[in-house]
Amino acid sequence: MNQEIDKPRLLLVDDDETYCKVLKTALEKRNYEVLVANDVKSGIALAEQYLPEYAVIDLRIGHESGLELVKKLISLDANTACVMLTGFASIATAVEAIKLGAVHYLTKPANADEILNALHKNEGDSTVSISENPLSVKRLEWEHLQKILMQYDGNISAAARALNMHRRTLQRKLDKRPVRE
Secondary structure, three states: OOHHHHOOEEEEEOOOHHHHHHHHHHHHHOOOEEEEEOOHHHHHHHHHHHOOOEEEEEOEEOOEEHHHHHHHHHHHOOOOEEEEEEOOOOHHHHHHHHHHOOOEEEEOOOOHHHHHHHHOOOOOOOOOOOOOOOOOHHHHHHHHHHHHHHHOOOOHHHHHHHOOOOHHHHHHHHHOOOOOO
16 A cells, blocks of 8 residues: 555645755655646645645745635645745735635744644634733834735736835835834
């Protein structure tokens, strides 16, 4: 009997090849069959070919959005449990990821145990602490830019026009990591 059949299949899509290699090894040690892609097109091809039970998708894959991949995975199989990973966490992208079908949204760096806990968590946590401090002005600006960008389906030129801002200025602001609260 082939042992691969008994292992749950997980699709990992991230443009950071080193992170993928480390995470793949850690997940394989936890008895998962791991398929890795470093761009959206390859991720979609693997998803269509293998229909994974689980997926771990980076929000920003090169210059592409991992949100499109979450949408595609859920359209292929509504039971695929997807976790969105990001180094650029924002309220707007978290909300969109969940609306598109992701079961959880984690900020990087996330380890294999955190990811697996998120994939298998079926309910929300009402005990999550609520911050006493309001968001900083820089964080609010970054959140607003993310929200507008989402409204224009990730089109930076259209979002910049809507914000009455030069496209390069918007790109520069988006490339900066948000201030941690």
